[in-house]
Amino acid sequence: MKLPYEDLLLPLVEVCLAKRQKGCPRCYLLDNLFDNFYTEQIFECLVEEQKPLRGYFFKFQDNFLPKDFTFFRLKDLFFYPLFFGNIQELFLSLWKEGISFTSFYAEVLSFPDPSELENHLKVISTLGFSRLTKRAEERLAPILKLQKKWLSLKEKEKISSLLFLVSSTPLDEELKEEVILKEEGKEYYYVLRETKSFSFNEEILSHLPRDTILGFVSGKNLKDEPFSPFSPFLLALSAFEHAKRAGLTLKEVDGFSLHVLADIIYELEDLGFAKRVYEVAKDYTLQPIELTLSLASIYYTLKDLDTAEKLLRGKLCGCVREDPMVHHNLGLVYLAKGNLPYAEYHLYKAYLLDPENKDIRQRLVQFLFDQGRISDLLEIIAGKEDLSPQEALILGKISFRQGDYYRSLSLLSKLLSSPERDGEASLYLAWLYLNLKKNDEVAKVFLDEARSKLSSEEFERLKRELSL
Numbered sequence: 392m393k394l395p396y397e398d399l400l401l402p403l404v405e406v407c408l409a410k411r412q413k414g415c416p417r418c419y420l421l422d423n424l425f426d427n428f429y430t431e432q433i434f435e436c437l438v439e440e441q442k443p444l445r446g447y448f449f450k451f452q453d454n455f456l457p458k459d460f461t462f463f464r465l466k467d468l469f470f471y472p473l474f475f476g477n478i479q480e481l482f483l484s485l486w487k488e489g490i491s492f493t494s495f496y497a498e499v500l501s502f503p504d505p506s507e508l509e510n511h512l513k514v515i516s517t518l519g520f521s522r523l524t525k526r527a528e529e530r531l532a533p534i535l536k537l538q539k540k541w542l543s544l545k546e547k548e549k550i551s552s553l554l555f556l557v558s559s560t561p562l563d564e565e566l567k568e569e570v571i572l573k574e575e576g577k578e579y580y581y582v583l584r585e586t587k588s589f590s591f592n593e594e595i596l597s598h599l600p601r602d603t604i605l606g607f608v609s610g611k612n613l614k615d616e617p618f619s620p621f622s623p624f625l626l627a628l629s630a631f632e633h634a635k636r637a638g639l640t641l642k643e644v645d646g647f648s649l650h651v652l653a654d655i656i657y658e659l660e661d662l663g664f665a666k667r668v669y670e671v672a673k674d675y676t677l678q679p680i681e682l683t684l685s686l687a688s689i690y691y692t693l694k695d696l697d698t699a700e701k702l703l704r705g706k707l708c709g710c711v712r713e714d715p716m717v718h719h720n721l722g723l724v725y726l727a728k729g730n731l732p733y734a735e736y737h738l739y740k741a742y743l744l745d746p747e748n749k750d751i752r753q754r755l756v757q758f759l760f761d762q763g764r765i766s767d768l769l770e771i772i773a774g775k776e777d778l779s780p781q782e783a784l785i786l787g788k789i790s791f792r793q794g795d796y797y798r799s800l801s802l803l804s805k806l807l808s809s810p811e812r813d814g815e816a817s818l819y820l821a822w823l824y825l826n827l828k829k830n831d832e833v834a835k836v837f838l839d840e841a842r843s844k845l846s847s848e849e850f851e852r853l854k855r856e857l858s859l
Contacts, residue, residue, distance in 0.1 A: 394420050395461040396475055400433065407436035427461050434463040434470060435502055443498035446472035447522075450512045452491035457484055466505045468512070482522055486663040487693045495523040514539045518622045519668075520661050527659035533574035534624040537582070540572055541624075553610035554583040555623040557631035560603045578631060580624065585609070606631025608644040617649060617671050625652055646675025650682055662689050680706055680714050687720060691727070700724050715744035719751050726758065734758065742771070753779050760785045780811040791819045800827055814844030815853065822857045 394400075397420065404416040413419065423430040438444055449462070449469040456462060460481050462469040471481060485492055493516040497503075515523050518531075518538055528535070553571070556562075558579045563570070572582040608626040612618055618626055626644045629652035634642035636651065653668035669686040676682045683706050690699040703721045707713060722738035725731075738755045745751055752771065759768040769789070772782055787802035800823045806812045812820075821837035824830045838859065842850050 394424060395427070395429075399474060400429075400437075403440040404433065404436050406440050410439075425464075427456055427458055428464045428469060429461070431463065431465045434465060437463070437472065438499055438502050441472075441474070443500050444472060445474075445496075445498050446470055447478070447494045447496055448508055448512065449492055449494045450509070450516070455490060455492075457481070457488070457490065459484065465503070465508070468505055468508055470499075482662070483693060486521070486666075487695070492521055494521065495528065496525045510539075514542070517542060518625060519620070519664050520656075521663040522661045524660050527661065530577070530659065533576035533578070533580045534622070534628065536574050537572055537580055537624050538622060541582070544572070550610040550613060552585055553623075554581075554585050554607055555610070555627040556581040556583060556605065556607040557627045558603060558605050559631075560600050562599070578628075580627070603640065604631060604634050605641045606634050606644070606648075607642075612644070617646060617675060618644065620671070621649075621652070621668075628652070629655065646672070647677045650676040650678065653682075654685065657685060657689070662692060665689060680717065684716055684720060687724075691720070691724060694727075696724050696728050700728075713740075713744065715741040715748065715751060718744065719754060722754070722758075731762070735762075749777060749779055753781050756782050756785060760789075765789060780806055780809045784809075784811050784813070784816055788816060788819065791823075796823060796827055799823065814841045814850070817841035817844060818850075818853050818857060818859065821859060825859070 394417070397417070400420060401416055404420055408414065408416050408419060420429070420433065423433045447470070449471065450467070451469065454467060456469065460471065460477070461475070462471050464470075471478065493512045495511065495515055514535055518534070520527070523531075548571070558581070561575070561579050562581065563573070569583040569585075570581055571584060572580075574580045606627055607630055608618065608623055610623070613623055613626075626648065629648040630642045630644040632655060633644075633648045633651045634640070642648075649668060649672035653665050653672050656668060657665040666686065666689045669682060669689070673679075673682060673686075683702050687699040687702040690696075690702065700721065703717050703724065706717045707721075718737040719741035722734045722736075722741060725734035725737060735758065738751075738758050741748075741751045742755045756768055756771060759765075759771070768785070772778065772786065775782075778786065783802050784806055787799050787806070790796075790799035790802060799819065803812070803816055803820050803823070806816070817837045818841040821834045821841060824837060825834035828834075838854075841853075845853070
C-alpha cells in the first residue's frame with residue numbers, strides 16, 4: 392500500500408532518521424499515520440529538513456478533517472504544507488461544504504509552540520476570518536495586534552463610550568489623552584474614549600493635513616444591526632476605505648461600508664468570510680449590480696452554479712441598458728453548466744452592450760474558437776489593433792491551420808515571454824522555426840516545451856500531424 396505523499400515525505404524522513412540513527416523510514420511513516428493525518432513526529436522531521444516549511448495551520452470545529460486531504464497533527468491543530476499541492480482545492484472544498492475552520496499561512500523554521508498557534512488562531516477567528524493568507528496578514532497586521540489587545544481589554548471598558556478610528560495620517564497630537572490603544576501600519580489605528588472635550592468638529596479637522604482621510608465607528612453602534620457580527624477594527628477600516636472611494640475626508644461606518652468590507656476580504660482571498668459579509672451587505676449596498684457580480688463570482692468559484700445563475704438572472708431588468716458584465720458572467724455560468732446556446736446568447740449580448748471591453752470580447756472570441764466558429768470569430772477581431780495575448784494566440788493558431796504561416800509566425804512570436812502560450816502553439820512554433828526560419832536549435836526548444844505541456848498522447852498525435 393502506498394502511503395499518502397510517500398514520494399515527497401520519504402526522502403525527508405530518511406535524512407531525519409539517519410541523523411537520529413534510526414532505521415526503516417517507511418515503517419516510521421506508517422507507524423505515525425492515522426486516518427488522514429501524520430503525527431507531530433513526522434512534522435518534526437519535516438521542520439528539521441525543510442526550512443522554511445511553508446503551509447497553513449488549521450483549527451477545525453470538532454477536529455473535523457476533510458477526508459480527501461492529508462494533514463499533520465499538533466495536539467488539536469493541523470498543518471497542511473504547500474508542497475503537498477492542491478491548496479486552493481482544499482480551501483474551496485472546505486468553503487463549499489460549509490465546514491467551520493480557521494487557518495493562517497506560516498513559514499515554519501522551528502517546531503512551534505501549539506499554545507501560541509492557538510492564541511493566534513483565536514485572534515483570527517474573532518475577526519471572522521477562515522483563511523488568512525500571507526498578504527492578508529501583512530495588510531491587517533495592525534488590526535491583528537489591536538484585536539489581541541482588545542480581547543483582554545473589552546470586558547474592562549464601556550464599549551458604548553469608545554470610538555474606533557482609522558486615519559491616513561498620525562493624530563497623536565490632536566487626540567492626546569483620549570487614546571486607549573493605537574497601532575501603525577499602512578494606516579493609523581486608534582481606540583479612543585469619546586468625551587465632551589473631544590468630537591470630530593471643524594476645529595480638529597482644520598488642524599489636520601489637507602489629504603487626511605478618516606473612517607470611524609462609534610461603540611454605541613456596535614450592538615446594532617447590521618454591525619454587531621463584525622470587529623470594530625474591520626468596520627473602521629471599511630469606513631476609511633469607503634471614504635477613499637467616495638472622495639470624502641471623514642466617514643462614519645454605514646450599511647454600504649459592509650459592501651466595502653466584503654470587497655476588502657474578497658481581495659484578501661477569504662471567499663468564505665467574504666460571502667458571509669456580502670450576504671449581509673445585500674440589503675444595504677448602494678451598488679447592487681457590483682455586489683451581485685462579486686457574490687455570484689464566489690458561488691461560481693465554489694461550483695454552486697444554480698445560486699450564481701439565480702443571483703445574476705435577478706439583475707436582468709429587461710431594460711434598454713442592461714449591465715454587460717451580468718450577461719458576461721451568466722454566459723460563463725451557462726458554459727460551466729454545458730448549456731451552450733444560453734452561454735452564446737449571453738456572451739454575445741455582453742459584447743454587443745460593451746464592444747470596447749477587451750475582457751468581454753476575449754471571452755466571446757475564446758468561446759467561438761472552442762466551438763469552431765472561425766468566420767464569426769474573425770469578423771469580431773477584424774481590424775482590431777489591441778489584441779490581447781489570448782486573442783493573438785488564437786489568431787496565430789487559426790493562421791497556421793489556414794496555411795498563412797508567416798502571419799502565424801508573426802503573431803505567435805509576440806508571445807515568446809507570455810504565459811498564454813500553450814503546448815499546441817509551442818508545436819506550431821517548432822514547425823515554423825524548422826521550416827521557415829531553418830533554425831533546428833530553436834525548433835528543438837519549442838518541441839521540448841510542447842512535450843512538457845501536453846499529454847504524451849496529444850503530443851504524439853500533433854507531432855505526427857505536423858510531420859515533426
